Amino acid sequence: MSDPDAAAGATDGGTGGDPPVRRVSDWDGERLRGLADAHETPLYVQDLDRVRENCERLLGAFPDADVRYAVKAHTGQAVLEAVRDAGLDAECASAGEVDRALAAGFDGSRLHYTAVNPPARDLDYVVGVAAADPDLTVTVGAVDTLDRLAERGYDGRVCVRVNPGVGAGHHEKVTTGGAAKFGIPYDRAATAARDAAERFDVVGVHAHAGSGIDPDQLDSHRELVARMGELARDLTDPDGEGVAPLDLEYVDVGGGFGVPYREDAPALDLPAVADATREAVAPLPEGVDLAVEPGRYVVADAGVLLTQVNTVKPTPDETVVGVDAGMTDLLRPSMYDAYHPIRNLGGAEGEPSAGEREATPVTVAGPICETGDTLGRDRALAAPARGDLLAVGVAGAYGYEMASQYNSRPRPAEVAIDDGTATTTRRRETLGDLTTVEREAARQGAER
Ligand SMILES: Cc1ncc(COP(=O)(O)O)c(C=O)c1O
Numbered sequence: 534m535s536d537p538d539a540a541a542g543a544t545d546g547g548t549g550g551d552p553p554v555r556r557v558s559d560w561d562g563e564r565l566r567g568l569a570d571a572h573e574t575p576l577y578v579q580d581l582d583r584v585r586e587n588c589e590r591l592l593g594a595f596p597d598a599d600v601r602y603a604v605k606a607h608t609g610q611a612v613l614e615a616v617r618d619a620g621l622d623a624e625c626a627s628a629g630e631v632d633r634a635l636a637a638g639f640d641g642s643r644l645h646y647t648a649v650n651p652p653a654r655d656l657d658y659v660v661g662v663a664a665a666d667p668d669l670t671v672t673v674g675a676v677d678t679l680d681r682l683a684e685r686g687y688d689g690r691v692c693v694r695v696n697p698g699v700g701a702g703h704h705e706k707v708t709t710g711g712a713a714k715f716g717i718p719y720d721r722a723a724t725a726a727r728d729a730a731e732r733f734d735v736v737g738v739h740a741h742a743g744s745g746i747d748p749d750q751l752d753s754h755r756e757l758v759a760r761m762g763e764l765a766r767d768l769t770d771p772d773g774e775g776v777a778p779l780d781l782e783y784v785d786v787g788g789g790f791g792v793p794y795r796e797d798a799p800a801l802d803l804p805a806v807a808d809a810t811r812e813a814v815a816p817l818p819e820g821v822d823l824a825v826e827p828g829r830y831v832v833a834d835a836g837v838l839l840t841q842v843n844t845v846k847p848t849p850d851e852t853v854v855g856v857d858a859g860m861t862d863l864l865r866p867s868m869y870d871a872y873h874p875i876r877n878l879g880g881a882e883g884e885p886s887a888g889e890r891e892a893t894p895v896t897v898a899g900p901i902c903e904t905g906d907t908l909g910r911d912r913a914l915a916a917p918a919r920g921d922l923l924a925v926g927v928a929g930a931y932g933y934e935m936a937s938q939y940n941s942r943p944r945p946a947e948v949a950i951d952d953g954t955a956t957t958t959r960r961r962e963t964l965g966d967l968t969t970v971e972r973e974a975a976r977q978g979a980e981r
């Protein structure tokens with residue numbers, strides 16, 4: 534599978550220059566304790582300055598490419614505005630994400646809507662947006678979706694999403710390339726794109742390997758990119774007689790750049806990944822650009838989740854540390870067995886500072902009535918005490934976004950740090966919020 538030399542060449546231990554990743558240990562503990570005091574817990578903290586640094590690193594590594602932010606990783610308005618100002622485009626997975634990106638000031642020329650089995654309501658909305666701003670692009674992974682767009686009178690910009698037959702990712706549930714659900718099978722893609730060009734302005738081809746591609750999965754990324762380069766060459770300069778060439782603008786090879794979650798894991802060497810990508814896609818036809826669409830890389834290490842210890846329970850097998858955040862706040866550990874680093878920031882009354890306490894193996898568990906509701910198992914934390922504050926690191930991507938109200942738990946609050954100043958960007962939900970839609974439905978029913 535992986536080539537150890539290639540993998541070694543694609544990691545960066547973080548020596549020198551702009552650190553490629555912010556570890557949970559790098560956050561200012563006192564500052565985080567102050568934020569938790571002011572805003573209570575559970576609390577997401579998102580550092581916009583770090584988001585900007587991550588955008589700059591991406592633009593620096595891919596200077597000639599179109600870099601699009603996969604909005605699904607963090608849809609908050611403040612994040613979207615920071616990303617827009619940094620110069621990235623927006624890749625949106627739903628009408629809601631398109632709506633958010635518009636509100637954050639992205640215009641159509643910077644909007645890419647990726648339709649996956651899109652509900653009619655989403656298509657209606659996006660076709661309406663495109664009517665007002667025809668520079669928007671719809672990325673389509675099924676012929677049915679093309680038909681449904683045509684039925685709505687859409688004849689604008691289309692990018693054809695391909696199932697490249699090769700995938701990668703941190704877990705099988707997020708390994709996308711090769712999953713039949715996504716994209717038109719590679720061997721039918723050229724025909725589908727040519728057919729689509731009879732009804733739409735086909736401007737690009739797209740594939741995405743999956744999410745959280747680690748340094749040792751770069752071979753799969755390279756293979757995907759090479760296949761997409763070949764497809765672009767075939768479409769723009771076809772072999773067969775009488776086959777019209779397509780006037781493509783770009784080849785989008787997706788996102789998925791991994792970030793290290795474990796404290797000692799090496800960071801992806803982005804310039805090396807960018808070089809490998811350019812090399813694999815080459816030669817790109819004249820006038821065709823490379824495009825990438827990372828989400829996690831932009832926001833993951835810019836966020837932490839703060840949670841307070843409310844229970845410390847020694848058992849014969851393990852010590853369970855109960856906290857006020859759980860799978861409803863951060864689903865990734867339950868859903869993917871994902872590892873998030875956890876740091877004890879201390880603060881329990883009458884206890885020594887966390888730095889003075891002995892490391893103790895614990896399981897950190899949330900308040901949800903599910904056995905899988907843990908944020909970390911067998912973690913060596915500075916012996917936690919009731920009242921301590923824990924920081925769960927690398928929580929800025931797919932954290933708040935996957936939060937739910939299961940067990941009737943209101944979603945947490947979020948603050949964003951911008952140029953050192955913290956502002957509430959998502960208020961904490963209340964018990965009243967939990968029943969809003971029911972009360973509204975009851976009221977509408979009574980009005981009928
Ligand atoms: C089509 C598409 N593009 C981009 C992304 C962004 O992935 P990541 O956040 O891993 O960069 C995803 C998520 O997997 C995706 O499905």
Ligand SMILES: N[C@@H](CCCC[NH3+])C(=O)O
Pocket residue numbers: 605707709744745865869930931
């Ligand atoms: N939600 C996933 C990433 C999936 C991206 C969507 N295709 C995660 O937290 O790792």
